[in-house]
Amino acid sequence: MERFEYASPSTVKEATALLGASFNEAQVLAGGTDLLSMMKDFVASPKRVVNIKGISELGGIAKTSTGVRLGAAVTLDELSMHPLIRGEYPSLITAALGVASPQIRNMGTVGGDLCQRPRCWYFRSGDGLLAMRDGKSLVPDGENRYHAIFGGGPAYFVSASSLGPALAALGAHVRIVSPSGARTVAVEKFFVIPKTEKDREIDLHPNEIVTEILIPSSSASMKNSTHEVRQKEALDWPLATASVALKMSGSKVVSARIVMGHVAPTPWAASSAEKSLIGKSIDEAAAERAAEEAVRGAQPLSQNGYKVQLAKVAVKRALLAAAGKA
DSSP states (O other): OOOOEEEOOSSHHHHHHHOOSSTTTEEEESSOTTHHHHHHTTSOOOSEEEEOTTOGGGOOEEEOSSEEEEETTOBHHHHHHOHHHHHHOHHHHHHHHTSOOHHHHHHOBHHHHHHOOOOOHHHHTTSOSSOEETTEESSTTSSOTTSOSSSOSSOOOOOOOSSHHHHHHTTOEEEEEETTEEEEEEHHHHBOOOSSTTSOSBSOOTTOEEEEEEEEOOOTTEEEEEEEEOSOSSSOOOSEEEEEEEEEETTEEEEEEEEEESSSSSOEEOHHHHHHHTTOBOOHHHHHHHHHHHTTTOOOOSSOTHHHHHHHHHHHHHHHHHTTOO
16 A cells, blocks of 8 residues: 555535545545555555545435435445335335445445445456556456446446445435535436546546435335345345336336446446336236346346346346335
């Protein structure tokens, strides 16, 4: 690990003032479950680390006039235990508990989960975000069994965020603060597919901090669920996930959101599958048809074709669970 300066501000204003014009200059430390491991592996070597865990305004889970506010420094453990989230957003509970290590849930934060870097082994080994060599990606002809089946390149990593698909399906927004002010971005637009090595996989500038996540109000007619397909129950990332949010009128679907995870560089919305459910009742056949539509257009690589079936299963089971028919 390279030498670095350590700062521990007490306000967001102080924290943003300590950041710089590049991520090499300074980076934010929350739970540290991602940044510290990258620093140890020399994948990241910021000259300054800005600890934000002591900033009280970044904590808390609260009901608002428009929904629910999650402070960016709320831990995954806090999120999974909160009665408000348990009562209204089961999709988030499943996603948070999917981080199977109690230690990481106790340290890892909501904001950190959204901002964590890809777990792609090419990236973590120092080959860059796009794993390019001599103008060609190493991934399509290399070891790619856990890589993307959507997106088509040049980025083939999968988004590592556990909460991203569920928050995107719920229509949540991220509030971001810099020295010049604040802005709000829809979670589904917060994740981006980089086109060059200089790009980032999230819409966050070096001098900005995620301060909170805003989730729209739920209601009795809104049903949501997450289903994850895993290789093992111990700490590991899923092979494929699906989060759904359904607005119902009786047994009929009024609107639907289906967002898949760990199959693309971003949480991947299945727009055509969503449309196929409008006006329908959710049963085994309807869920199967929507799942088939969700994976239409997948482009598996040489070793990850199995992910198409797993994503299909995740969508089907998430839909049935949301409709109370799992």
